[in-house]
Amino acid sequence: MxxxxxxxxxxxxxxxxxxxxxxxxxxxxxxxxxxxxxxxxxxxxxxxxxxxxxxxxxxxxxxxxxxxxxxxxxxxxxxxxxxxxxxxKAHSLNLSIVYACKEALVRNLLDTVQQIGFAFKYSAKRFLAFKEELGNDPVEQEEMQKRTRLQSLCETRWASRADALYTFKAAYTSIVSALEVLEREGDSKARSYRCSILGFDFIISLVVVEFVLQGVMPLNKLLQKQNIDLIEAAKESRVLIATFRAERADDAVWDGLYDKAVAMAEDQGVVPSKPRTARRQQHRGNVPADSVSEYWKRALFYPFLDHLVVELEDRLVSSNERFKAQYLIPSLLPELSRDHEDSIFQEYESDLSGDREAFRNEVSRWKVRWELEGTKPSNLTDTLKATNKTLYPDIFTCLVVLITMPxxxxxxxxxxxxxxxxxxxxxxxxxxxxxxxxxxxxxxxxxxxxxxxxxxxxxxxxxxxxxxx
CATH class of the missing domain: 3.30.420 (Nucleotidyltransferase; domain 5)
Incomplete structure (x- = not known):
């Protein structure tokens, strides 16, 4: 039913x-x-x-x-x-990640991780081989945080894929060793799995995508809380977007990611490389670059980060006339103009007790009241706690309607x-x-x-x- x-x-x-x-x-x-x-x-x-x-x-x-x-x-x-x-907004964040992960390199990475995760999850023989290899490496055991299984990629909660990628990256050496053991024992798919994860394109994609998705996790958890409001959600979304843009412009961030990928590759004897640059190419990335690091930065890091930022801006940072009531928050009162007052009154008119002139007078008293205060609230919850419903009934109503928006x-x-x-x-x-x-x-x-x-x-x-x- x-x-x-x-x-x-x-x-x-x-x-x-x-x-x-x-x-x-x-x-x-x-x-x-x-x-x-x-x-x-x-x-x-x-x-x-x-x-x-x-x-x-x-x-x-x-x-x-x-x-x-x-x-x-x-x-x-x-x-x-x-x-x-x-x-x-939690679904909107999920959709942002879904569409950003349609980049070819990211899509191939997630498909490979999912196939190997299922291979170890639904086979007792493969799981035992992985568990034995993991038990021989105390460093990876510590990085796995007492986990003994690879996490599969959730089909609906894409933000949670950061944990699955972190687990895969932490147990990467054990996964390769387990696949080698299974290959010697006659497992027909172990060799294809091992070859697919020993390419430098897979290693660099794993490091980059895991790093970016880990940055989304705090916002994902925040959007699921009961007491969050739309103003705080939009503000934290802008913070995440600004963070991604700053990381894109900071060469030190990319250098750190590339060094991690190179270290993982050297442990397995994989040489950092890039595809051959051709004059004309339609079926894969053909980015001109002078070095291997520059190629992967342009072919993977920039496109994935840019796509995600665009999706976040379109889906999470939206404006509406009703949101202008946030300028009634004391810390934002200096930005409250006469046009904003008229827009707020027009949007909330059916719930207000007086006419436009009465609302303007109440807002004027509200401004004077907070000019005399030293500490000013900066969010809706603290503002409502400090608002006298008898003295400022219309302002209280506007803030209550805004904070109860889902x-x-x-x-x-x-x-x-x-x-x-x-x-x-x-x-x-x-x-x-x-x-x-x-x-x-x-x-x-x-x-x-x-x-x-x-x-x-x-x-x-x-x-x-x-x-x-």
Missing amino acids: EQIAMCVRYYSETEQDVREDFVGFVQAESTTGEALFNKFIEGQRDAGLDISKMRGQGYDGASNMSGCHRGVQARVQQVVPQAMYVHC VSTATAERQFSIMRRLKNYMRSTMLTERKSGLALLHAYRHMEIDIDIIINEFAASKGRKLDLL
Whole structure:
């Protein structure tokens, strides 16, 4: 059965922080945009949520969810025009890596790593050979951080491929030795695997791609947090882009990567080399270069980094009129112009209590208030904690709407992980209501429950022969 995981993101004035809570599962008989929309609205109403107060909606990029004409987000905006759609930033980061990894050298590297990872994972004989070779090298054991297996490349979470590449690079010597042993024992594929990873093109690609993807991992983890907001997500995305550009321009970074690749190659007797430069070449990189290092920098490092930066800019650093409310953050008030004030008022007008002139007066008082303060908040959460809702109701409303805009769908994805643990082959007939209830118990297991109250309600729900009270 198809299931919809519904989560709500809101600002808790009691805790003075943004929260994302799981509401429950809803069974979907169809996956069309119209059917999912009807189930989505029905599930919210059953949960007691006021749909008219929805100001944002977040999904992945599937056409039935994000379609601008017949998708769920378009149908929701017909009912609640203020509910702006946000493409999950964690999915956007994932897609950026997917398209950047379509570079020929990177694609060949990942295919080879995946094939060898599967070869050792699904064969007891090959795994034993790898484990024995790894046990003979204490240095690689330490670099593997007590891991005994090669990690396979995840088909959906591309950012996690950095860990798989790190494991492969750390155990590179053991992998080559294990393949040599298997080749002598008659393994028909071991020789082709060993030859494919002993080329300098593979070694340099492994070092470069692992280094770049490791730089993406902190942002990937940040985007999956519940209390992150769109402003912080965009700011950290710009930081990552600026970091990549600085590393591209710094020759010392490339020299360090190239030296690592050369050291790995020399350990295996591989001579650093580059393909022959031809006058005309269509089926591989034909970059003019005076040295081996210069060739791989131009053919691999620059294209992969540039492609990734372009994808990150297109997918993660996006602007919207609603985002201009960030200029109400005290540290950004000097950049707040009259045009920005008008844009903010126009975007949030349906939620504000007064007219344009009243909003301008409130903003003027807001500026004066923070001119008298020494320490100024620099993010939405700290600003909301310092905002008096009675004195600055419209500013408080703008900031609350902005902070509750969804950043990612990680909370909903976690609930599907819960469902995998709840619905197994021994619970194959469990219906949606029971499954949703068990998922809620699992998701909020940290909450204290009075067992006596539960027993009393269960016993009094209908006449029972068993005396529970």
